[in-house]
Amino acid sequence: MATSRPPAHATEPLTPHLRLRRIRQGDLDRPDVLRWHVDAEGYALMNEEPYSEADAREIFGRWVEAWDRDGYGYWLAERRDSGQLVGIGGIRKVSGPGGEPYNNLYYRLDPAARGEHLATEIAAAAAIFAYEWLPGMHVACRINPRNEPSLHTALRAGMRDIGEWREPSDPEDQPPSRLLRGPDVLTEPVEPGSPAYDDLARLWNRTRPSGQAGQAVGRHSAPAAPVELDKHLSACAAGSAHLVRLAEPTLDSWDDRTAHGPLLGVGLSNHVPDGADLVVDPAHEGSNLDELLAASLRSVQRAGV
Numbered sequence: 001m002a003t004s005r006p007p008a009h010a011t012e013p014l015t016p017h018l019r020l021r022r023i024r025q026g027d028l029d030r031p032d033v034l035r036w037h038v039d040a041e042g043y044a045l046m047n048e049e050p051y052s053e054a055d056a057r058e059i060f061g062r063w064v065e066a067w068d069r070d071g072y073g074y075w076l077a078e079r080r081d082s083g084q085l086v087g088i089g090g091i092r093k094v095s096g097p098g099g100e101p102y103n104n105l106y107y108r109l110d111p112a113a114r115g116e117h118l119a120t121e122i123a124a125a126a127a128i129f130a131y132e133w134l135p136g137m138h139v140a141c142r143i144n145p146r147n148e149p150s151l152h153t154a155l156r157a158g159m160r161d162i163g164e165w166r167e168p169s170d171p172e173d174q175p176p177s178r179l180l181r182g183p184d185v186l187t188e189p190v191e192p193g194s195p196a197y198d199d200l201a202r203l204w205n206r207t208r209p210s211g212q213a214g215q216a217v218g219r220h221s222a223p224a225a226p227v228e229l230d231k232h233l234s235a236c237a238a239g240s241a242h243l244v245r246l247a248e249p250t251l252d253s254w255d256d257r258t259a260h261g262p263l264l265g266v267g268l269s270n271h272v273p274d275g276a277d278l279v280v281d282p283a284h285e286g287s288n289l290d291e292l293l294a295a296s297l298r299s300v301q302r303a304g305v
Contacts, residue, residue: 005070005071005072006071006072006129006133006134007133008071010129010132010133011071011072011129012075013125013128013129014080015121015122015124015125016121017079017080017081017116017118017121018077018078018079018080018086018118018121018122018125019077019078019079019080019083020075020076020077020078020090020122020125021075021076021078022067022073022075022076023060023063023064023067023073023074023075023076023088024064025061025064027060027064027076028057028060028061028064030085032085032110033060033076033085033088034053034056034057036087036088036108036109036110037050037051037056037059037108038050038051038052038053038056041111042108042111063092066092066093070092070093072090072091072092072093072129072133072134073090073091073092073093074088074089074090074091074092074106075088075089075090075122075126076088077089077118077121077122085110086109086110086112086113086118087107087108087109087110087113087118087119087122088106088107088108089105089106089107089108089119089122089123089126090105090106090107090122090125090126090129091103091104091105091106091126091127091129091130091134091139092104092106093137096138096140096254101137102137102138102139102140103130103134103137103138103139103140104140104141105123105126105127105139105140105141105154105157105159105180106141107119107122107123107126107150107153114149119149119150119153120153120156120157123153123154123156123157123159124156124157124158124288124291126139126157127139127157127158127159127182127288127291127292128288128291128292128295129295130182131182131185131292131295131296131299132295132296132298132299133299135185135296135299135300135303138181138182138249138254139159139181139182140159140179140180140181140182141154141159141179141180142165142167142177142178142179142180143177143178143180144174144175144177144178145175145176145177145178146175151178151180154180155180155287156286156287156288157287157288158182158183158287158288158289158291158292159180159181159182160180160181160182160183160248160249160264161178161179161180162179162180162181162249162250162251163178163179163251164176164177164178164179165177165178165179179251181249181254182249182292183246183247183248183249183264183265183289183292184246184247184248184249184253184257184260185244185245185246185296186244186245186246186247186257186260187242187243187244187245187296187300189236189237189243190233190236190243190245192230192233197233199262199263200229200245200263200266201229203263203265203266203279203281204229204266204279206281206282207279207280207281207282232268232277235268236268241268241269242268242269242297242300242301243266243267243268244266244267244268244269244293244296244297244300245263245265245266245267246263246264246265246266246267246289246292246293246296247260247261247262247263247264248260248261248262248263248264249261263281264280264281264284264289265278265279265280265281265284265289265290265292265293266278266279266293267279267293267294267296267297269297269300269301276294276297278290278293278294280293
C-alpha cells in the first residue's frame with residue numbers, strides 16, 4: 001500500500017487542453033464552483049441530492065484539507081489558452097470497504113464546457129497520476145446507471161465496470177450504482193509453462209500494430225513469436241527489464257489481488273526510454289490502458305522492483 005506523498009512537481013499536470021491545479025482556500029468563495037454543486041440541474045442523473053451552499057463550503061474545506069494532509073486531491077480545471085475555469089475533478093483518498101483507503105475518481109464540468117471531452121481529460125489524467133505515483137491503491141467510482149455520459153467518461157479513462165454497488169445512503173427508489181474500478185496491476189514474475197505465462201502469450205500473440213517507431217514509449221509492432229516473449233521474460237528474471245500486467249478487476253479482487261479477471265494489457269521495459277513494449281488487448285484499445293501501463297512501468301522502474 002502506497003503511503004508516501006507524491007512529489008509536488010507531479011501533482012498539477014497539464015492535459016492537451018487543461019491545466020489541473022490544486023483547490024485552495026480562496027476557491028471556496030468562487031460562485032461558479034459553488035453553483036456546480038448546489039444547482040439541481042447537475043444532479044439529475046446522480047444518486048444524491050444537490051448540496052446547500054453551507055454544505056458545499058464544508059465539503060470544499062475538506063477537499064482543501066485533503067491536499068494539505070495527503071499531498072494530492074481534486075483539481076480545478078482551467079483552459080490552458082485562456083485560464084477559464086471549466087470544471088473540477090481528480091482523485092482523493094477516501095475510506096473504502098473494511099476501512100482500507102482507495103482513491104475516489106470524481107469529475108464535474110461547468111454546463112457550458114460539456115461536449116468537448118474535457119471530463120475525459122480530467123479523469124484520464126487522474127488515473128494516470130494514480131497509477132504512476134500511488135501504486136497499490138485502488139482507483140474507483142460509483143455512477144448511477146442512468147448517467148451514461150459519466151459512465152462513458154470513466155470507461156474512456158480506463159475504469160472497468162465490475163458490478164452493482166449500493167450504499168446505505170443511496171435512495172431506495174434509484175437503481176443501484178455501478179461500481180467502476182481501475183485495472184489490477186500485476187508485477188509478479190511470470191514463469192514459462194505457468195497459467196500466467198499462457199495467458200500472457202495468448203495476449204501477446206493476438207496484438208496488432210500500434211504506435212510509431214521513435215515514440216517515448218514504443219509499441220509492440222507485430223505479433224511476436226513465443227521465443228521473443230521468452231527473451232523479454234528472461235531479461236526480467238535477470239533484473240535488466242520490468243514486467244507489468246493489467247488485469248480485469250473484479251469485486252473479489254478488491255480484497256484479493258489474485259482474484260482478478262483476464263489480462264487487458266502488458267508492458268515490458270528495460271530502463272531505456274524508447275525500449276518499452278506496450279501491448280493492449282485490441283478489444284480495449286482507446287480506453288487509456290496504454291497510458292496506465294506506461295505509468296505503472298515508470299512507477300516500477302522508479303521503485304527498482
